[in-house]
Amino acid sequence: xxRRPRSFYILAAFFALFILFLYGPTITIAILSFQGxxxxxxxxxxxxxxxxxxxxxxxxxxxxxxxxxRRSFVxxxxxxxxxxxxxxxxxxxxxxxxxxSAVLFYLIITSLVIPSILVSLGxxxxxxxxxxxxxxASSGFGSQLTWTLPFGLLIxxxxxxxxxxxxxxxxxxxxxxxxxxxxHVVLPxxxxxxxxxxxFGFTLxxxxxxxxxxxxxxxxxxxxxxxxxxxxxxxxxxxALGTLTTAFSLIVxxxxxxxxxxxxxxxxxxxxxxxxGMV
Amino acid sequence: xxxETDTPTASSAAPAARAGRRLPAAMVAWFQxxxxxxxxxxxxxxxxxxxxxxxxxxxxxxxxxxxFQFDNYEFLFxxxxxxxxxxxxxxxxxxxxxxxxxxxxxxxxxxxxxxRSLTWQIALFLLCTIPFWTSNIIRMISxxxxxxxxxxxxxxxxxxxxxxxxxxxxxFSDFSVILAFVxxxxxxxVVPIFNTMMRxxxxxxxxSYDAGATGWQTLWHVIVPLTKPGIMIGTIFVxxxxxxxxxxxxxxxxxxxxxxxRLISNDIGLLQYPSAAATAVVLLVTVLLVxxxxxxxxxxxxxx
Numbered sequence: 001x002x003r004r005p006r007s008f009y010i011l012a013a014f015f016a017l018f019i020l021f022l023y024g025p026t027i028t029i030a031i032l033s034f035q036g037x038x039x040x041x042x043x044x045x046x047x048x049x050x051x052x053x054x055x056x057x058x059x060x061x062x063x064x065x066x067x068x069x070r071r072s073f074v075x076x077x078x079x080x081x082x083x084x085x086x087x088x089x090x091x092x093x094x095x096x097x098x099x100x101s102a103v104l105f106y107l108i109i110t111s112l113v114i115p116s117i118l119v120s121l122g123x124x125x126x127x128x129x130x131x132x133x134x135x136x137a138s139s140g141f142g143s144q145l146t147w148t149l150p151f152g153l154l155i156x157x158x159x160x161x162x163x164x165x166x167x168x169x170x171x172x173x174x175x176x177x178x179x180x181x182x183x184h185v186v187l188p189x190x191x192x193x194x195x196x197x198x199x200f201g202f203t204l205x206x207x208x209x210x211x212x213x214x215x216x217x218x219x220x221x222x223x224x225x226x227x228x229x230x231x232x233x234x235x236x237x238x239x240a241l242g243t244l245t246t247a248f249s250l251i252v253x254x255x256x257x258x259x260x261x262x263x264x265x266x267x268x269x270x271x272x273x274x275x276x277g278m279v
Numbered sequence: 280x281x282x283e284t285d286t287p288t289a290s291s292a293a294p295a296a297r298a299g300r301r302l303p304a305a306m307v308a309w310f311q312x313x314x315x316x317x318x319x320x321x322x323x324x325x326x327x328x329x330x331x332x333x334x335x336x337x338x339x340x341x342x343x344x345x346x347f348q349f350d351n352y353e354f355l356f357x358x359x360x361x362x363x364x365x366x367x368x369x370x371x372x373x374x375x376x377x378x379x380x381x382x383x384x385x386x387x388x389x390x391x392x393x394x395r396s397l398t399w400q401i402a403l404f405l406l407c408t409i410p411f412w413t414s415n416i417i418r419m420i421s422x423x424x425x426x427x428x429x430x431x432x433x434x435x436x437x438x439x440x441x442x443x444x445x446x447x448x449x450x451f452s453d454f455s456v457i458l459a460f461v462x463x464x465x466x467x468x469v470v471p472i473f474n475t476m477m478r479x480x481x482x483x484x485x486x487s488y489d490a491g492a493t494g495w496q497t498l499w500h501v502i503v504p505l506t507k508p509g510i511m512i513g514t515i516f517v518x519x520x521x522x523x524x525x526x527x528x529x530x531x532x533x534x535x536x537x538x539x540x541r542l543i544s545n546d547i548g549l550l551q552y553p554s555a556a557a558t559a560v561v562l563l564v565t566v567l568l569v570x571x572x573x574x575x576x577x578x579x580x581x582x583x
Binding site: 004005007008011012014015018019021022023024025026028029032041042043082085086087089090092093094096097098099100101104105107108109110111112113114115116117118119121122123125126129142143145146149153157178199200203204206207209210214223226227230238239242245246249250252253257 | 308310311319324325389393407417431556579
């Protein structure tokens with residue numbers, strides 16, 4: 001291996017600083033959430049304790065944290081499944097030419113770049129004028145989809161642009177129907193990317209704030225609950241909550257990434273499944 | 280899909296009846312695109328239309344009523360606050376853009392050209408992207424112990440003897456707003472730029488060196504031009520996210536600064552929906568104009 005140039009070390013140092021910048025603050029609040037009962041929002045630590053985590057489990061202290069966590073979790077799953085299904089279906093559609101595809105494509109881009117508060121405001125207005133109650137599982141769910149679907153579709157576009165069509169042609173030549181081709185050839189090939197889409201669907205929904213703000217109704221999701229806390233809670237209990245929900249996110253991300261990695265490994269080990277039969 | 284109708288003989292063994300049942304490709308495409316169109320129609324197009332309609336409505340202190348008047352727009356364009364707030368919005372967008380571009384390009388350049396094994400590239404890239412999948416609000420809150428009056432930054436600077444008194448402008452200022460923007464959104468620059476860089480043919484760089492170019496010349500005349508599409512996509516992300524934001528500005532400025540998003544959310548808080556809608560329409564038009572200009576420099580569909 002040739003010697004690394006000096007620029008490598010300078011850039012590596014820059015990269016390390018960037019990572020520190022990215023993770024430093026989060027690590028700081030993780031440490032501070034173990035603050036002693038007398039401690040405040042900043043260093044120094046007044047001893048260490050689990051006091052603030054215990055506080056979280058006493059519901060009356062900080063509002064309906066667990067209820068909002070449950071809602072966010074369920075909503076995240078709903079958004080995840082819908083995002084995967086709609087993105088795959090949409091991605092398949094965009095491989096063909098159809099009237100209105102250009103309009104739909106620009107709608108996807110608009111959905112991505114539109115200021116979130118517009119979605120929130122518009123959906124809220126429609127529901128109130130139609131005499132419907134906003135609810136996280138209806139209006140909140142739809143509003144979040146406008147944020148997760150563009151990411152899902154962009155991933156699908158990237159996947160299908162690199163997709164080798166000869167696999168499908170081979171399947172068709174063997175007499176597979178259109179559905180069989182998708183089910184047994186296309187879907188298994190793009191499966192790891194679907195895990196990626198699912199990861200975006202769940203995490204973006206779980207942390208979504210702006211588009212849910214006016215569309216969640218009287219039952220808050222977790223980010224809304226946390227935001228409410230920032231205005232009236234001045235103790236490290238908010239750090240404890242932040243630490244827990246970040247830890248939860250990291251576990252979810254880890255699980256998704258692990259799945260992709262395991263799939264890749266299994267695939268590499270087995271190689272082609274040609275001749276093994278599919279039924 | 281067109282191939283299957285072009286070459287029916289290829290699957291001559293298949294029963295003719297099945298081939299006859301096949302739907303035209305365009306129909307299939309419509310069915311597949313329908314769920315997407317439905318969601319975007321109901322939760323993107325209709326809301327925009329609704330906002331445009333309501334922006335002409337009137338409001339009393341506690342309710343809104345249908346009307347067709349330009350009062351909201353007149354008030355908006357005659358108020359000096361509007362211009363100040365739009366100026367602020369552009370200021371945040373420009374500064375954040377410059378900072379994220381510099382940092383994002385450097386990070387992506389390091390990952391793409393200096394990290395040699397693909398495994399390390401993926402691992403370090405993931406390390407950069409993981410915060411994107413965690414909560415933005417928590418990431419904002421986490422700056423408090425760092426930037427506060429008695430925070431880490433101030434106490435470190437005092438102990439080094441750089442300053443005698445804590446700096447007041449670290450938290451709840453334009454500085455902290457932009458710092459938070461850079462913290463939250465640099466990733467949106469790193470990903471598209473890295474993606475474009477990974478597709479640059481390495482032999483072009485070798486050719487550049489063989490032709491006698493220095494490292495800087497190669498960077499400026501070969502890599503930067505080839506990375507432009509990625510830079511443009513990152514720019515679109517960062518500019519629109521910053522221009523549409525209302526929560527970062529509110530939280531990180533301690534409600535002392537305003538951008539257009541905050542103007543809208545304040546009106547919403549006061550139940551002045553028509554006025555909020557009018558501001559929202561102007562913001563949307565502004566954002567779309569900026570995107571329209573940026574899209575002239577890049578073909579997004581080609582870059583995916």
